[in-house]
Amino acid sequence: MAESTSAIANLSIIQSMVLGIVQGLTEFLPISSTAHIKVVPVALGWGDPGVAFTAFIQLGSILSILWYFWGDLSQVVMGTLRAIKTSNYDSTDFRIGLGILVGTVPIVIGGLVLKVLVPNFDESPLRSMAAIAFASIVMSLLLAWAEYQGKRKRTYEDLGTRDGMLMGLAQTLALMPGVSRSGSTLTAGLLMGMHRPAAARFSFLLGIPAITLAGVVGLKDLVDVGFEGTSIAALIAGFITATISSYLAIAWLLNFLKTHSTWVFVWYRLGFGVIILGSIWMGLIDNR
Template sequence: MTAFLDLLLAQTPAADVSGPAKINILQAIILGIVQGLTEFLPISSSAHLKVVPLALGWADPGVAYTAVIQLGSIVAVLWYFWKDLTTIAIGAFKAIASSDYDSQEFRMAQGIGLGTIPIIFFGLLIKILVPDFDKSPLRSLGAIATASIVMSLLLAIAEKTGKRHRDYEKLEVKDGILMGLAQAMAIIPGVSRSGSTLTAGLFMGLERAAAARFSFLLGIPAITLAGLVELKSALGEGLGEGAVVALIVGTISAFVFSYISIAWLLKFLQTHNTWIFVWYRLAFGVAIWTAIAGGALVNQ
Protein backbone atom coordinates (compact mmCIF):
# COMPACT_ATOMS: atom_id res chain seq x y z
CA MET A 1 0.00 0.00 0.00
CA THR A 2 2.86 2.38 0.85
CA ALA A 3 4.57 1.63 -2.44
CA PHE A 4 1.31 2.32 -4.27
CA LEU A 5 0.92 5.69 -2.54
CA ASP A 6 4.54 6.53 -3.33
CA LEU A 7 3.79 5.80 -7.00
CA LEU A 8 0.68 8.00 -6.95
CA LEU A 9 2.46 10.93 -5.36
CA ALA A 10 5.77 10.68 -7.20
CA GLN A 11 6.33 13.84 -9.24
CA THR A 12 6.61 13.02 -12.94
CA PRO A 13 7.94 15.48 -15.50
CA ALA A 14 5.39 16.22 -18.19
CA ALA A 15 7.61 18.27 -20.46
CA ASP A 16 5.66 20.77 -22.55
CA VAL A 17 2.51 18.73 -22.21
CA SER A 18 1.86 20.34 -18.87
CA GLY A 19 3.94 23.47 -19.24
CA PRO A 20 5.99 24.13 -16.14
CA ALA A 21 3.89 21.87 -13.97
CA LYS A 22 4.76 18.34 -12.92
CA ILE A 23 1.77 16.03 -12.82
CA ASN A 24 1.75 13.02 -10.52
CA ILE A 25 -0.64 10.12 -11.01
CA LEU A 26 -3.05 11.12 -8.24
CA GLN A 27 -3.25 14.62 -9.72
CA ALA A 28 -3.77 13.10 -13.18
CA ILE A 29 -6.73 11.09 -11.88
CA ILE A 30 -8.30 14.15 -10.27
CA LEU A 31 -7.71 16.32 -13.36
CA GLY A 32 -9.30 13.58 -15.45
CA ILE A 33 -12.34 13.57 -13.15
CA VAL A 34 -12.61 17.36 -13.43
CA GLN A 35 -12.23 17.19 -17.23
CA GLY A 36 -14.79 14.41 -17.54
CA LEU A 37 -17.43 15.98 -15.32
CA THR A 38 -17.12 19.47 -16.77
CA GLU A 39 -16.46 18.93 -20.50
CA PHE A 40 -20.08 18.22 -21.36
CA LEU A 41 -21.83 20.04 -18.54
CA PRO A 42 -22.39 23.74 -19.37
CA ILE A 43 -19.91 24.98 -16.76
CA SER A 44 -16.56 25.13 -18.65
CA SER A 45 -13.94 22.41 -18.35
CA SER A 46 -11.07 24.79 -19.16
CA ALA A 47 -12.11 27.09 -16.31
CA HIS A 48 -12.24 24.26 -13.79
CA LEU A 49 -8.96 22.77 -15.01
CA LYS A 50 -7.41 26.18 -14.37
CA VAL A 51 -9.08 26.93 -11.02
CA VAL A 52 -9.10 23.51 -9.33
CA PRO A 53 -5.30 22.97 -9.49
CA LEU A 54 -4.70 26.51 -8.17
CA ALA A 55 -7.23 26.03 -5.37
CA LEU A 56 -5.46 22.79 -4.40
CA GLY A 57 -2.05 24.47 -4.52
CA TRP A 58 -0.92 22.76 -7.72
CA ALA A 59 0.66 24.44 -10.74
CA ASP A 60 -1.45 25.14 -13.84
CA PRO A 61 -1.29 21.93 -15.93
CA GLY A 62 -1.37 24.05 -19.11
CA VAL A 63 -3.54 24.03 -22.21
CA ALA A 64 -1.56 21.26 -23.92
CA TYR A 65 -2.04 18.74 -21.11
CA THR A 66 -5.74 19.53 -20.78
CA ALA A 67 -6.23 19.31 -24.55
CA VAL A 68 -4.63 15.85 -24.65
CA ILE A 69 -6.75 14.38 -21.83
CA GLN A 70 -9.79 15.72 -23.70
CA LEU A 71 -9.22 12.76 -26.00
CA GLY A 72 -10.73 10.66 -23.21
CA SER A 73 -13.85 12.79 -23.44
CA ILE A 74 -13.91 12.32 -27.21
CA VAL A 75 -13.76 8.53 -26.92
CA ALA A 76 -16.63 8.72 -24.44
CA VAL A 77 -18.85 10.83 -26.70
CA LEU A 78 -18.00 8.67 -29.73
CA TRP A 79 -18.93 5.55 -27.79
CA TYR A 80 -22.15 7.05 -26.46
CA PHE A 81 -23.30 8.46 -29.81
CA TRP A 82 -21.86 5.80 -32.11
CA LYS A 83 -25.31 4.79 -33.38
CA ASP A 84 -26.24 8.44 -34.08
CA LEU A 85 -22.94 9.06 -35.87
CA THR A 86 -23.18 5.97 -38.07
CA THR A 87 -26.80 6.82 -38.93
CA ILE A 88 -25.82 10.36 -39.92
CA ALA A 89 -22.78 9.22 -41.93
CA ILE A 90 -24.57 6.44 -43.82
CA GLY A 91 -27.63 8.60 -44.38
CA ALA A 92 -25.51 11.49 -45.69
CA PHE A 93 -23.69 9.24 -48.17
CA LYS A 94 -26.99 7.80 -49.38
CA ALA A 95 -28.41 11.31 -49.73
CA ILE A 96 -25.46 12.40 -51.85
CA ALA A 97 -25.73 9.26 -54.02
CA SER A 98 -29.45 9.84 -54.60
CA SER A 99 -29.21 13.67 -54.64
CA ASP A 100 -31.68 13.77 -51.76
CA TYR A 101 -30.27 16.88 -50.11
CA ASP A 102 -33.36 17.40 -47.98
CA SER A 103 -32.77 14.27 -45.89
CA GLN A 104 -32.41 14.76 -42.14
CA GLU A 105 -29.08 12.93 -42.07
CA PHE A 106 -27.56 15.10 -44.79
CA ARG A 107 -28.68 18.28 -43.05
CA MET A 108 -27.22 17.04 -39.75
CA ALA A 109 -23.90 16.25 -41.42
CA GLN A 110 -23.93 19.67 -43.07
CA GLY A 111 -24.74 21.38 -39.79
CA ILE A 112 -21.90 19.62 -37.97
CA GLY A 113 -19.43 20.28 -40.80
CA LEU A 114 -20.28 23.95 -41.26
CA GLY A 115 -20.62 24.46 -37.52
CA THR A 116 -17.07 23.24 -36.96
CA ILE A 117 -15.52 25.83 -39.29
CA PRO A 118 -15.77 28.88 -36.95
CA ILE A 119 -13.89 27.33 -34.03
CA ILE A 120 -11.20 25.95 -36.35
CA PHE A 121 -10.79 29.35 -38.02
CA PHE A 122 -10.59 31.32 -34.78
CA GLY A 123 -8.48 28.64 -33.13
CA LEU A 124 -5.90 28.82 -35.91
CA LEU A 125 -6.06 32.61 -35.87
CA ILE A 126 -5.26 32.71 -32.16
CA LYS A 127 -2.49 30.14 -32.57
CA ILE A 128 -0.90 32.37 -35.22
CA LEU A 129 -1.48 35.76 -33.57
CA VAL A 130 -1.07 34.67 -29.93
CA PRO A 131 1.46 31.79 -29.93
CA ASP A 132 1.89 32.08 -26.15
CA PHE A 133 -1.84 31.80 -25.47
CA ASP A 134 -1.12 29.65 -22.40
CA LYS A 135 0.00 32.86 -20.66
CA SER A 136 -2.58 35.16 -22.24
CA PRO A 137 -4.70 37.48 -20.04
CA LEU A 138 -7.69 35.64 -21.49
CA ARG A 139 -6.65 32.65 -19.36
CA SER A 140 -6.42 34.71 -16.18
CA LEU A 141 -8.69 33.91 -13.25
CA GLY A 142 -10.39 37.29 -13.57
CA ALA A 143 -11.24 36.63 -17.21
CA ILE A 144 -12.55 33.16 -16.33
CA ALA A 145 -14.71 34.57 -13.51
CA THR A 146 -16.13 37.30 -15.73
CA ALA A 147 -16.86 34.87 -18.57
CA SER A 148 -18.60 32.50 -16.16
CA ILE A 149 -20.83 35.27 -14.80
CA VAL A 150 -21.69 36.62 -18.26
CA MET A 151 -22.51 33.15 -19.59
CA SER A 152 -24.66 32.40 -16.55
CA LEU A 153 -26.73 35.49 -17.31
CA LEU A 154 -27.05 34.57 -21.00
CA LEU A 155 -28.13 31.03 -20.10
CA ALA A 156 -30.70 32.49 -17.67
CA ILE A 157 -32.14 34.69 -20.44
CA ALA A 158 -32.20 31.76 -22.88
CA GLU A 159 -33.92 29.56 -20.28
CA LYS A 160 -36.48 32.27 -19.57
CA THR A 161 -37.25 33.32 -23.15
CA GLY A 162 -36.56 30.17 -25.20
CA LYS A 163 -39.69 28.69 -26.82
CA ARG A 164 -38.39 25.09 -26.82
CA HIS A 165 -40.82 24.08 -29.59
CA ARG A 166 -38.36 22.10 -31.77
CA ASP A 167 -37.05 18.62 -31.00
CA TYR A 168 -34.00 16.77 -32.32
CA GLU A 169 -35.79 15.68 -35.50
CA LYS A 170 -36.41 19.31 -36.48
CA LEU A 171 -32.78 20.43 -36.46
CA GLU A 172 -31.74 22.46 -39.50
CA VAL A 173 -28.44 23.39 -41.14
CA LYS A 174 -28.69 26.93 -39.79
CA ASP A 175 -28.80 25.50 -36.25
CA GLY A 176 -25.38 23.96 -36.84
CA ILE A 177 -23.96 27.19 -38.22
CA LEU A 178 -25.31 29.40 -35.41
CA MET A 179 -24.35 26.93 -32.69
CA GLY A 180 -20.95 26.63 -34.36
CA LEU A 181 -20.45 30.38 -34.05
CA ALA A 182 -21.43 30.14 -30.39
CA GLN A 183 -19.00 27.22 -29.96
CA ALA A 184 -16.15 29.42 -31.20
CA MET A 185 -16.65 31.63 -28.14
CA ALA A 186 -15.41 28.73 -26.02
CA ILE A 187 -11.84 29.48 -27.08
CA ILE A 188 -12.01 31.88 -24.13
CA PRO A 189 -11.71 29.86 -20.88
CA GLY A 190 -14.79 30.19 -18.71
CA VAL A 191 -17.23 30.47 -21.61
CA SER A 192 -17.80 26.70 -21.93
CA ARG A 193 -18.24 25.02 -25.30
CA SER A 194 -21.19 23.03 -24.03
CA GLY A 195 -22.63 26.07 -22.28
CA SER A 196 -22.37 28.41 -25.27
CA THR A 197 -23.92 25.90 -27.69
CA LEU A 198 -26.68 24.89 -25.28
CA THR A 199 -27.49 28.56 -24.70
CA ALA A 200 -27.58 29.23 -28.45
CA GLY A 201 -29.82 26.20 -28.97
CA LEU A 202 -32.31 27.44 -26.38
CA PHE A 203 -32.36 30.90 -27.96
CA MET A 204 -33.16 29.24 -31.30
CA GLY A 205 -36.17 27.41 -29.87
CA LEU A 206 -34.69 23.92 -29.41
CA GLU A 207 -35.78 21.68 -26.59
CA ARG A 208 -33.16 21.40 -23.85
CA ALA A 209 -32.26 17.74 -24.48
CA ALA A 210 -32.16 18.28 -28.26
CA ALA A 211 -29.84 21.28 -27.89
CA ALA A 212 -27.54 19.30 -25.57
CA ARG A 213 -27.53 16.25 -27.86
CA PHE A 214 -26.57 18.28 -30.92
CA SER A 215 -24.02 20.19 -28.84
CA PHE A 216 -22.27 16.90 -28.07
CA LEU A 217 -22.22 15.85 -31.74
CA LEU A 218 -21.04 19.29 -32.87
CA GLY A 219 -18.18 19.24 -30.39
CA ILE A 220 -16.67 15.97 -31.62
CA PRO A 221 -14.60 17.38 -34.54
CA ALA A 222 -13.38 20.44 -32.63
CA ILE A 223 -12.30 18.64 -29.46
CA THR A 224 -10.74 15.79 -31.46
CA LEU A 225 -8.67 18.15 -33.60
CA ALA A 226 -7.48 20.13 -30.58
CA GLY A 227 -6.46 16.99 -28.73
CA LEU A 228 -4.65 15.44 -31.71
CA VAL A 229 -2.75 18.64 -32.49
CA GLU A 230 -1.54 18.95 -28.91
CA LEU A 231 -0.74 15.23 -28.72
CA LYS A 232 1.39 15.51 -31.88
CA SER A 233 3.17 18.52 -30.39
CA ALA A 234 3.78 16.68 -27.12
CA LEU A 235 5.15 13.57 -28.84
CA GLY A 236 7.38 15.76 -30.99
CA GLU A 237 8.93 17.26 -27.88
CA GLY A 238 9.57 13.83 -26.43
CA LEU A 239 8.07 12.59 -23.17
CA GLY A 240 9.57 10.76 -20.27
CA GLU A 241 8.00 7.55 -18.99
CA GLY A 242 6.36 9.32 -16.07
CA ALA A 243 4.77 11.94 -18.29
CA VAL A 244 3.29 9.30 -20.56
CA VAL A 245 1.81 7.47 -17.58
CA ALA A 246 0.28 10.70 -16.24
CA LEU A 247 -1.26 11.43 -19.64
CA ILE A 248 -2.69 7.93 -19.99
CA VAL A 249 -4.13 7.93 -16.47
CA GLY A 250 -5.66 11.38 -16.91
CA THR A 251 -7.17 10.40 -20.27
CA ILE A 252 -8.74 7.19 -18.90
CA SER A 253 -10.15 9.09 -15.93
CA ALA A 254 -11.57 11.72 -18.30
CA PHE A 255 -13.18 8.99 -20.43
CA VAL A 256 -14.98 7.33 -17.53
CA PHE A 257 -16.37 10.52 -16.04
CA SER A 258 -17.20 12.04 -19.43
CA TYR A 259 -19.42 9.07 -20.24
CA ILE A 260 -21.15 9.41 -16.88
CA SER A 261 -21.74 13.15 -17.34
CA ILE A 262 -23.13 12.74 -20.89
CA ALA A 263 -25.63 10.10 -19.81
CA TRP A 264 -26.64 12.09 -16.73
CA LEU A 265 -27.09 15.43 -18.50
CA LEU A 266 -29.25 14.07 -21.32
CA LYS A 267 -31.52 12.32 -18.82
CA PHE A 268 -31.58 15.36 -16.53
CA LEU A 269 -32.58 17.82 -19.27
CA GLN A 270 -35.51 15.66 -20.32
CA THR A 271 -37.34 16.60 -17.13
CA HIS A 272 -35.45 19.56 -15.64
CA ASN A 273 -34.50 23.11 -16.62
CA THR A 274 -31.00 24.60 -16.66
CA TRP A 275 -31.29 26.90 -13.63
CA ILE A 276 -28.95 24.73 -11.55
CA PHE A 277 -26.17 25.53 -14.04
CA VAL A 278 -27.10 29.22 -14.12
CA TRP A 279 -26.75 29.53 -10.35
CA TYR A 280 -23.62 27.36 -10.25
CA ARG A 281 -21.84 29.43 -12.91
CA LEU A 282 -22.84 32.68 -11.22
CA ALA A 283 -21.60 31.42 -7.84
CA PHE A 284 -18.41 30.06 -9.43
CA GLY A 285 -17.55 33.42 -11.00
CA VAL A 286 -18.41 35.41 -7.90
CA ALA A 287 -16.38 33.02 -5.72
CA ILE A 288 -13.31 33.47 -7.91
CA TRP A 289 -13.56 37.28 -7.84
CA THR A 290 -14.09 37.17 -4.07
CA ALA A 291 -11.00 34.98 -3.63
CA ILE A 292 -8.98 37.34 -5.82
CA ALA A 293 -10.20 40.39 -3.90
CA GLY A 294 -9.39 38.70 -0.59
CA GLY A 295 -5.93 37.64 -1.70
CA ALA A 296 -6.66 33.92 -1.55
CA LEU A 297 -6.04 33.65 -5.29
CA VAL A 298 -3.77 35.63 -7.58
CA ASN A 299 -5.32 36.95 -10.79
CA GLN A 300 -2.99 35.15 -13.18
Protein backbone atom coordinates (compact mmCIF):
# COMPACT_ATOMS: atom_id res chain seq x y z
CA MET A 1 0.00 0.00 0.00
CA ALA A 2 1.37 3.44 -0.93
CA GLU A 3 2.25 5.76 1.87
CA SER A 4 -0.27 8.56 2.38
CA THR A 5 0.91 12.02 1.53
CA SER A 6 -0.44 13.10 4.90
CA ALA A 7 2.67 11.55 6.45
CA ILE A 8 5.61 13.90 6.75
CA ALA A 9 8.47 13.44 4.33
CA ASN A 10 11.91 12.83 5.83
CA LEU A 11 13.30 16.33 5.40
CA SER A 12 16.63 17.69 6.63
CA ILE A 13 16.90 20.97 8.52
CA ILE A 14 18.13 22.78 5.40
CA GLN A 15 15.33 21.35 3.27
CA SER A 16 12.77 22.31 5.88
CA MET A 17 14.19 25.84 6.07
CA VAL A 18 13.97 26.18 2.29
CA LEU A 19 10.36 25.04 2.30
CA GLY A 20 9.65 27.43 5.17
CA ILE A 21 10.92 30.28 3.01
CA VAL A 22 8.85 29.06 0.07
CA GLN A 23 5.77 28.86 2.31
CA GLY A 24 6.33 32.31 3.74
CA LEU A 25 6.96 34.07 0.44
CA THR A 26 4.02 32.44 -1.35
CA GLU A 27 1.37 32.37 1.40
CA PHE A 28 0.58 36.06 1.06
CA LEU A 29 1.61 36.74 -2.52
CA PRO A 30 -1.17 35.89 -5.03
CA ILE A 31 0.66 32.86 -6.43
CA SER A 32 -0.51 29.93 -4.20
CA SER A 33 1.62 28.60 -1.35
CA THR A 34 -0.03 25.16 -1.61
CA ALA A 35 1.12 24.83 -5.20
CA HIS A 36 4.68 25.92 -4.52
CA ILE A 37 5.11 23.89 -1.33
CA LYS A 38 4.29 20.78 -3.38
CA VAL A 39 5.91 21.62 -6.71
CA VAL A 40 9.25 22.97 -5.39
CA PRO A 41 10.26 19.93 -3.27
CA VAL A 42 9.07 17.51 -5.97
CA ALA A 43 11.09 19.40 -8.60
CA LEU A 44 14.14 19.25 -6.31
CA GLY A 45 13.70 15.52 -5.80
CA TRP A 46 12.69 15.74 -2.14
CA GLY A 47 9.20 14.33 -2.65
CA ASP A 48 5.86 15.71 -1.50
CA PRO A 49 6.34 16.95 2.10
CA GLY A 50 2.70 16.17 2.87
CA VAL A 51 -0.25 18.20 4.05
CA ALA A 52 0.66 17.82 7.74
CA PHE A 53 4.12 19.35 7.30
CA THR A 54 2.66 22.13 5.17
CA ALA A 55 0.05 22.90 7.82
CA PHE A 56 2.67 22.99 10.57
CA ILE A 57 4.95 25.52 8.91
CA GLN A 58 1.82 27.45 7.93
CA LEU A 59 1.51 28.20 11.65
CA GLY A 60 4.51 30.47 11.09
CA SER A 61 2.50 32.41 8.53
CA ILE A 62 -0.33 32.71 11.05
CA LEU A 63 2.06 34.13 13.64
CA SER A 64 3.46 36.62 11.14
CA ILE A 65 0.08 37.97 10.01
CA LEU A 66 -1.07 38.34 13.62
CA TRP A 67 2.23 40.08 14.37
CA TYR A 68 1.96 42.46 11.40
CA PHE A 69 -1.75 43.29 11.75
CA TRP A 70 -2.04 43.23 15.54
CA GLY A 71 -2.78 46.95 15.61
CA ASP A 72 -5.43 46.65 12.90
CA LEU A 73 -7.03 43.65 14.58
CA SER A 74 -7.13 45.38 17.95
CA GLN A 75 -8.73 48.44 16.40
CA VAL A 76 -11.36 46.39 14.53
CA VAL A 77 -12.24 44.27 17.57
CA MET A 78 -12.41 47.17 20.01
CA GLY A 79 -14.15 49.39 17.48
CA THR A 80 -16.73 46.69 16.78
CA LEU A 81 -17.48 46.21 20.49
CA ARG A 82 -17.72 49.96 20.93
CA ALA A 83 -20.07 50.23 17.93
CA ILE A 84 -22.33 47.52 19.34
CA LYS A 85 -22.39 49.25 22.73
CA THR A 86 -23.31 52.61 21.18
CA SER A 87 -25.47 51.14 18.36
CA ASN A 88 -23.20 52.86 15.82
CA TYR A 89 -23.47 50.18 13.18
CA ASP A 90 -22.22 52.46 10.41
CA SER A 91 -18.72 52.76 11.86
CA THR A 92 -15.85 51.56 9.70
CA ASP A 93 -14.57 49.14 12.35
CA PHE A 94 -17.98 47.51 12.74
CA ARG A 95 -18.44 47.11 8.99
CA ILE A 96 -14.95 45.66 8.59
CA GLY A 97 -15.37 43.35 11.59
CA LEU A 98 -18.74 42.07 10.43
CA GLY A 99 -17.35 41.70 6.91
CA ILE A 100 -14.52 39.48 8.21
CA LEU A 101 -17.00 37.43 10.25
CA VAL A 102 -19.48 36.74 7.46
CA GLY A 103 -16.66 36.34 4.94
CA THR A 104 -15.18 33.49 6.96
CA VAL A 105 -18.39 31.45 6.93
CA PRO A 106 -18.19 30.26 3.26
CA ILE A 107 -14.71 28.74 3.54
CA VAL A 108 -15.60 27.02 6.84
CA ILE A 109 -18.67 25.43 5.23
CA GLY A 110 -16.72 24.63 2.07
CA GLY A 111 -13.92 23.02 4.06
CA LEU A 112 -16.35 20.83 6.01
CA VAL A 113 -18.15 19.78 2.83
CA LEU A 114 -14.82 18.93 1.19
CA LYS A 115 -13.81 16.82 4.20
CA VAL A 116 -17.05 14.83 3.92
CA LEU A 117 -17.16 14.45 0.14
CA VAL A 118 -13.40 13.88 -0.38
CA PRO A 119 -12.12 12.21 2.82
CA ASN A 120 -8.80 11.25 1.19
CA PHE A 121 -8.18 14.69 -0.26
CA ASP A 122 -4.40 14.32 0.26
CA GLU A 123 -4.42 11.66 -2.48
CA SER A 124 -7.13 13.24 -4.62
CA PRO A 125 -6.55 14.11 -8.30
CA LEU A 126 -7.38 17.68 -7.22
CA ARG A 127 -3.88 17.80 -5.67
CA SER A 128 -2.20 16.49 -8.82
CA MET A 129 0.45 18.54 -10.61
CA ALA A 130 -1.80 19.00 -13.64
CA ALA A 131 -4.68 20.26 -11.49
CA ILE A 132 -2.35 22.76 -9.81
CA ALA A 133 -1.06 23.91 -13.20
CA PHE A 134 -4.54 24.43 -14.65
CA ALA A 135 -5.66 26.28 -11.52
CA SER A 136 -2.64 28.57 -11.75
CA ILE A 137 -3.33 29.36 -15.41
CA VAL A 138 -7.04 30.01 -14.86
CA MET A 139 -6.35 32.28 -11.89
CA SER A 140 -3.74 34.21 -13.86
CA LEU A 141 -6.37 34.95 -16.51
CA LEU A 142 -8.93 35.99 -13.90
CA LEU A 143 -6.42 38.30 -12.20
CA ALA A 144 -5.58 39.81 -15.60
CA TRP A 145 -9.27 40.44 -16.21
CA ALA A 146 -9.64 42.03 -12.77
CA GLU A 147 -6.59 44.22 -13.33
CA TYR A 148 -7.96 45.34 -16.69
CA GLN A 149 -11.59 45.86 -15.59
CA GLY A 150 -11.12 47.09 -12.01
CA LYS A 151 -12.11 50.73 -11.42
CA ARG A 152 -9.89 51.11 -8.30
CA LYS A 153 -12.03 53.85 -6.72
CA ARG A 154 -12.96 52.33 -3.35
CA THR A 155 -10.76 52.71 -0.28
CA TYR A 156 -10.44 50.55 2.83
CA GLU A 157 -12.85 52.85 4.72
CA ASP A 158 -15.54 52.19 2.07
CA LEU A 159 -15.64 48.43 2.66
CA GLY A 160 -18.33 46.55 4.53
CA THR A 161 -20.34 43.39 5.04
CA ARG A 162 -21.20 42.82 1.38
CA ASP A 163 -17.53 43.03 0.43
CA GLY A 164 -16.67 40.52 3.16
CA MET A 165 -19.24 38.04 1.90
CA LEU A 166 -18.20 38.34 -1.76
CA MET A 167 -14.49 38.09 -0.96
CA GLY A 168 -15.30 35.24 1.41
CA LEU A 169 -16.98 33.35 -1.42
CA ALA A 170 -13.92 33.97 -3.59
CA GLN A 171 -11.74 32.71 -0.74
CA THR A 172 -13.42 29.29 -0.88
CA LEU A 173 -11.81 28.76 -4.29
CA ALA A 174 -8.51 28.43 -2.42
CA LEU A 175 -9.64 25.01 -1.17
CA MET A 176 -8.45 23.91 -4.60
CA PRO A 177 -4.63 23.67 -4.59
CA GLY A 178 -3.07 26.13 -7.01
CA VAL A 179 -5.78 28.78 -6.73
CA SER A 180 -4.21 30.92 -3.95
CA ARG A 181 -6.29 32.39 -1.13
CA SER A 182 -4.72 35.82 -1.47
CA GLY A 183 -4.95 35.58 -5.26
CA SER A 184 -8.67 34.79 -5.30
CA THR A 185 -9.56 37.48 -2.76
CA LEU A 186 -7.34 40.11 -4.37
CA THR A 187 -8.94 39.34 -7.73
CA ALA A 188 -12.41 39.70 -6.21
CA GLY A 189 -11.45 42.95 -4.52
CA LEU A 190 -10.20 44.47 -7.77
CA LEU A 191 -13.38 43.39 -9.58
CA MET A 192 -15.39 45.13 -6.84
CA GLY A 193 -13.60 48.38 -7.60
CA MET A 194 -11.17 48.50 -4.68
CA HIS A 195 -7.79 50.20 -4.74
CA ARG A 196 -5.05 47.57 -4.85
CA PRO A 197 -3.65 48.29 -1.33
CA ALA A 198 -7.19 48.31 0.14
CA ALA A 199 -8.01 44.98 -1.52
CA ALA A 200 -4.75 43.47 -0.24
CA ARG A 201 -5.20 44.80 3.30
CA PHE A 202 -8.76 43.52 3.58
CA SER A 203 -7.68 40.22 2.00
CA PHE A 204 -5.05 39.76 4.71
CA LEU A 205 -7.47 40.57 7.54
CA LEU A 206 -10.13 38.29 6.06
CA GLY A 207 -7.59 35.50 5.76
CA ILE A 208 -6.60 35.48 9.43
CA PRO A 209 -9.50 33.26 10.65
CA ALA A 210 -9.27 30.95 7.62
CA ILE A 211 -5.49 30.50 7.83
CA THR A 212 -5.71 29.96 11.59
CA LEU A 213 -8.41 27.30 11.25
CA ALA A 214 -6.44 25.54 8.52
CA GLY A 215 -3.36 25.56 10.75
CA VAL A 216 -5.27 24.08 13.71
CA VAL A 217 -6.75 21.31 11.54
CA GLY A 218 -3.34 20.61 10.04
CA LEU A 219 -1.76 20.47 13.48
CA LYS A 220 -4.24 17.74 14.42
CA ASP A 221 -3.16 15.82 11.29
CA LEU A 222 0.44 16.27 12.36
CA VAL A 223 -0.26 14.82 15.80
CA ASP A 224 -2.17 11.92 14.20
CA VAL A 225 0.88 10.83 12.17
CA GLY A 226 3.02 10.99 15.30
CA PHE A 227 5.70 13.43 14.06
CA GLU A 228 7.05 10.70 11.80
CA GLY A 229 9.85 11.35 9.31
CA THR A 230 11.03 14.93 9.72
CA SER A 231 12.76 15.69 13.03
CA ILE A 232 11.42 18.20 15.54
CA ALA A 233 14.46 20.40 14.87
CA ALA A 234 13.69 20.49 11.14
CA LEU A 235 10.04 21.30 11.81
CA ILE A 236 11.02 24.19 14.09
CA ALA A 237 13.54 25.46 11.51
CA GLY A 238 10.81 25.45 8.84
CA PHE A 239 8.44 27.23 11.20
CA ILE A 240 10.95 29.99 11.94
CA THR A 241 11.85 30.67 8.31
CA ALA A 242 8.16 30.63 7.37
CA THR A 243 7.40 33.21 10.06
CA ILE A 244 10.16 35.60 9.00
CA SER A 245 9.61 35.28 5.25
CA SER A 246 5.82 35.62 5.67
CA TYR A 247 6.23 38.90 7.55
CA LEU A 248 8.58 40.25 4.89
CA ALA A 249 6.19 39.16 2.11
CA ILE A 250 3.24 40.97 3.71
CA ALA A 251 5.20 44.19 4.15
CA TRP A 252 6.61 44.02 0.63
CA LEU A 253 3.28 43.33 -1.10
CA LEU A 254 1.40 46.13 0.66
CA ASN A 255 4.16 48.58 -0.27
CA PHE A 256 4.48 47.21 -3.83
CA LEU A 257 0.77 47.60 -4.61
CA LYS A 258 0.83 51.28 -3.68
CA THR A 259 2.68 52.07 -6.90
CA HIS A 260 2.50 48.91 -9.04
CA SER A 261 -0.11 46.75 -10.73
CA THR A 262 -0.55 42.99 -10.32
CA TRP A 263 0.59 42.13 -13.85
CA VAL A 264 3.87 40.64 -12.60
CA PHE A 265 1.83 38.01 -10.74
CA VAL A 266 -0.37 37.41 -13.78
CA TRP A 267 2.63 36.54 -15.94
CA TYR A 268 4.32 34.58 -13.17
CA ARG A 269 1.25 32.39 -12.58
CA LEU A 270 0.74 31.83 -16.28
CA GLY A 271 4.38 30.80 -16.74
CA PHE A 272 4.30 28.64 -13.60
CA GLY A 273 1.32 26.66 -14.89
CA VAL A 274 2.71 26.27 -18.40
CA ILE A 275 6.10 25.05 -17.09
CA ILE A 276 4.41 22.43 -14.90
CA LEU A 277 2.30 21.15 -17.80
CA GLY A 278 5.36 21.09 -20.04
CA SER A 279 7.38 19.20 -17.43
CA ILE A 280 4.62 16.61 -17.09
CA TRP A 281 4.39 16.22 -20.86
CA MET A 282 8.17 15.73 -21.16
CA GLY A 283 8.17 13.25 -18.28
CA LEU A 284 10.35 15.39 -16.03
CA ILE A 285 7.87 15.23 -13.16
CA ASP A 286 5.05 12.84 -12.30
CA ASN A 287 1.47 14.01 -12.42
CA ARG A 288 0.58 13.11 -8.85
